Structure formats: structure tokens, C-alpha cells
Amino acid sequence: MKELVETIAxxxxxxxxxxxxxxxxxxxxxxxxxxxxxxxxxxVIGKQGKVATAIRSVxxxxxxxxxxxxxxxxxx
Amino acid sequence: xxxxxxxGKTIEEAKAxxxxxxxxxxxxxxxxxxxxxxKGFLGLFKGKPAxxxxxxxxDPTKEAAAxxxxxxxxxxxxxxxxITEKKKEVLFDxxxxxxxxxxxxxxxxxxxxxxxxxxxxxxxSDKYSHITLDAENYRERRRxxxxxxxxxxxxxxxxxxxxVVLEPMSSRERKIIHAALQNEKDIxxxxxxxxxxxxxxxxxxxx
Numbered sequence: 642m643k644e645l646v647e648t649i650a651x652x653x654x655x656x657x658x659x660x661x662x663x664x665x666x667x668x669x670x671x672x673x674x675x676x677x678x679x680x681x682x683x684x685v686i687g688k689q690g691k692v693a694t695a696i697r698s699v700x701x702x703x704x705x706x707x708x709x710x711x712x713x714x715x716x717x
Numbered sequence: 718x719x720x721x722x723x724x725g726k727t728i729e730e731a732k733a734x735x736x737x738x739x740x741x742x743x744x745x746x747x748x749x750x751x752x753x754x755x756k757g758f759l760g761l762f763k764g765k766p767a768x769x770x771x772x773x774x775x776d777p778t779k780e781a782a783a784x785x786x787x788x789x790x791x792x793x794x795x796x797x798x799x800i801t802e803k804k805k806e807v808l809f810d811x812x813x814x815x816x817x818x819x820x821x822x823x824x825x826x827x828x829x830x831x832x833x834x835x836x837x838x839x840x841x842s843d844k845y846s847h848i849t850l851d852a853e854n855y856r857e858r859r860r861x862x863x864x865x866x867x868x869x870x871x872x873x874x875x876x877x878x879x880x881v882v883l884e885p886m887s888s889r890e891r892k893i894i895h896a897a898l899q900n901e902k903d904i905x906x907x908x909x910x911x912x913x914x915x916x917x918x919x920x921x922x923x924x
Binding site (some may be wrong): 652 | 814819826829912
């Protein structure tokens with residue numbers, strides 16, 4: 642899942658070298674935290690969170706297929 | 718994006734050097750002239766070399782296809798993309814087995830993938846090209862289902878003489894509903910509410 646979030650984020654931002662993704666297990670949930678360059682925050686969130694919603698729906702679909710419970714957070 | 722500055726005695730030579738440095742073919746080269754070359758004269762004047770700033774020309778469709786291929790792989794699906802280009806529209810048809818996960822409930826995952834693919838494709842490009850994603854002929858099947866739904870709900874509006882409200886839909890799906898009922902003289906349609914909860918209402922025309 643980590644690689645998937647990285648791939649998507651890198652394709653959207655102006656500073657792909659500043660894309661960082663970490664994973665942490667919290668009980669049954671795998672929490673994935675994405676952080677990007679300050680100037681790229683808007684690019685991974687979008688107007689009314691449209692981009693973030695799209696990333697989540699793709700990541701959650703992939704996770705559910707592997708019977709994983711995942712949550713994606715975007716660090717500020 | 719990677720930009721290199723290269724020089725040569727002539728512009729042609731500078732371009733050739735840029736191709737070598739970026740290891741690309743001539744049709745992928747995009748450059749700007751920084752300095753026009755000036756020839757020296759009998760050693761009295763020093764010549765100036767041609768200097769260009771060169772970079773790899775981006776192909777939105779190729780970028781998008783590479784991006785989607787990578788995403789599909791990392792989602793754990795075995796799928797390939799068939800690309801059809803016509804005029805300004807590009808269709809990516811995802812082919813493989815068990816693509817339900819890529820489509821999602823009412824196409825939510827497919828729409829999200831499509832949105833991200835378009836963002837990735839147009840990141841560097843100044844001319845906007847739209848890419849449509851499809852899998853297992855979902856787009857066409859959904860269109861037919863929406864057209865049948867529209868006809869059924871128009872009948873309901875006629876029978877009850879009341880406004881019938883559909884669930885929230887994307888603009889693409891609302892358009893299908895509006896178009897399906899366009900020729901029904903006694904029926905009118907309108908989109909109401911705010912994105913992303915905009916929905917279609919079907920009602921009898923006032924005469």
C-alpha cells in the first residue's frame with residue numbers, strides 16, 4: 642500500500658523528491674501517513690479535498706481486495 | 718523537470734549535444750535558445766557559441782499510461798491498458814480479469830482513478846487532453862442502466878404528478894439523465910444541490 646500511495650503522490654506534486662510515506666499498525670488498522678513539500682499540499686488535497694478523496698478511494702479499494710483495513714492520513 | 722544547458726558552435730550542434738546528454742530522440746526534444754551563435758572573424762573578434770536550454774518533451778498520454786500501469790500493478794491487479802486516441806479524446810480501456818475492484822460501487826474507484834490519471838497527464842502539459850478510463854465496458858453498461866432509470870422515473874413523475882429526485886451523481890452521469898429525457902415533451906429535468914451532492918430532479922413541465 643505504501644508504494645501505491647508514493648506512486649500516486651509523486652505523479653501529482655512538483656517536488657516528488659519530498660514525498661514521504663510511512664506506515665504504522667494501530668490495532669486492526671494500517672495507518673499510512675503521506676507527507677509532501679509545503680508547496681505541494683494543495684496538489685494532494687485539492688479543492689474541497691477532491692484529490693485526497695480520489696487517492697483514498699483508490700487506496701482503500703486496493704486494501705479491501707487484500708482484506709486489509711487501511712487509513713490514509715495527510716500530514717501537515 | 719530536468720533541464721540541461723548545452724552549447725555548440727551552431728544551434729544544430731548544440732541540439733545534437735542536448736540529445737546526447739538527455740539520451741533522447743530528436744522528436745522528444747524541447748529547447749529554448751539562450752544565446753545566438755556569433756562567428757569569430759580572423760581571430761580579431763571572438764565568436765560566441767550557441768547555447769540552448771533543453772528538456773524532454775512531455776507526452777501526456779504516455780505519461781498517463783505509465784502512471785496507470787504502475788498504479789494497477791501496485792493495486793495488485795493483473796491488467797493491461799489498451800489505448801485508443803481519437804481527436805482530443807483518449808480512451809484507456811483496462812483489460813484483465815476480476816476488475817470489479819477497479820470499478821467499485823457505482824464506478825467510484827474507476828472515476829477516482831480517472832481523475833488522478835488526468836491530473837498526472839496534464840501536470841506538465843499546457844494543452845489539456847482528457848482521458849477516459851473504462852473497464853469491462855462499465856461506461857456503456859452504466860449509460861444503459863441510467864437511461865432505463867430515467868425512463869422509469871419519468872413515468873413515476875407522470876403517475877404521481879410530483880417531482881422525483883435522484884441520488885447525487887457526477888456531472889457525467891447527470892448529463893446522461895438530462896439527455897435521456899430531452900425529447901420527452903411533458904417532462905423537464907434540472908440539476909439541484911451543490912457539488913459533490915448535486916443530483917437530478919425530474920418533474921412535469923408546466924403548461
